[in-house]
Amino acid sequence: MGYTSVLCWASTCLVAIFGGAPLASPYWPVLPWLRTDTTGVIAFALAAVSLTVSSYLRLRRTRPGVSAGRPVSRHAWVHAVQAIAETAAILATGVVIYLSLNVVTHSETLRLQLTHLWPWPSEGTARVIALGICVASVSVTRYLRARASSTASDEARVNDRVGTAA
Numbered sequence: 001m002g003y004t005s006v007l008c009w010a011s012t013c014l015v016a017i018f019g020g021a022p023l024a025s026p027y028w029p030v031l032p033w034l035r036t037d038t039t040g041v042i043a044f045a046l047a048a049v050s051l052t053v054s055s056y057l058r059l060r061r062t063r064p065g066v067s068a069g070r071p072v073s074r075h076a077w078v079h080a081v082q083a084i085a086e087t088a089a090i091l092a093t094g095v096v097i098y099l100s101l102n103v104v105t106h107s108e109t110l111r112l113q114l115t116h117l118w119p120w121p122s123e124g125t126a127r128v129i130a131l132g133i134c135v136a137s138v139s140v141t142r143y144l145r146a147r148a149s150s151t152a153s154d155e156a157r158v159n160d161r162v163g164t165a166a
Contacts, residue, residue: 002054005047006094012040013098017105024116041115048091056083074148082144088137095130099123 015036016023026032027039059079102123103110110124121129 002047002050005043005050008043009040009047010094012036012043013094013101016040017098017101019105035116037115038117041117044091048087051087051090052083055086056080059083078144082141085137085140085144088133089141092130092133092137096127096134099127099130 012023012027015021021036023037024035027034027036056079059082060076111122113119114121114123114126
């Protein structure tokens with residue numbers, strides 16, 4: 001679901017960047033009431049949810065920080081924060097790329113609202129917000145990965161000492 005949603009969102013971005021059909025036209029003629037730009041918003045939201053859930057389940061299953069077969073115990077909320085941060089980094093990067101390419105093809109839209117669904121933000125503001133989300137989410141992801149590795153190393157050292165003393 002996540003991969004397909006990202007592809008659908010990317011296809012609506014390509015229509016917005018390079019033109020062809022107007023964004024108010026149907027994404028798929030079978031559903032004439034569903035605009036291309038609305039499809040992009042829905043696909044982006046689906047991608048955010050499904051990629052976050054997928055990442056969370058992967059993190060719970062693989063338990064990052066495994067050392068010598070012993071999993072590091074981490075709270076579920078830590079996995080949830082890491083999953084959200086990883087997904088935010090990917091999607092925010094996509095938004096920055098999309099809006100940057102959009103400026104190249106038609107810079108006059110930079111001051112226009114991002115979508116017909118909400119009056120705020122403009123495309124330019126959304127690009128800056130997405131850059132901020134990239135910085136924050138990559139920082140959180142790197143911190144949590146480093147923390148998991150150091151926790152695993154600490155637990156391995158403690159286990160080695162306990163095993164040596166016995």
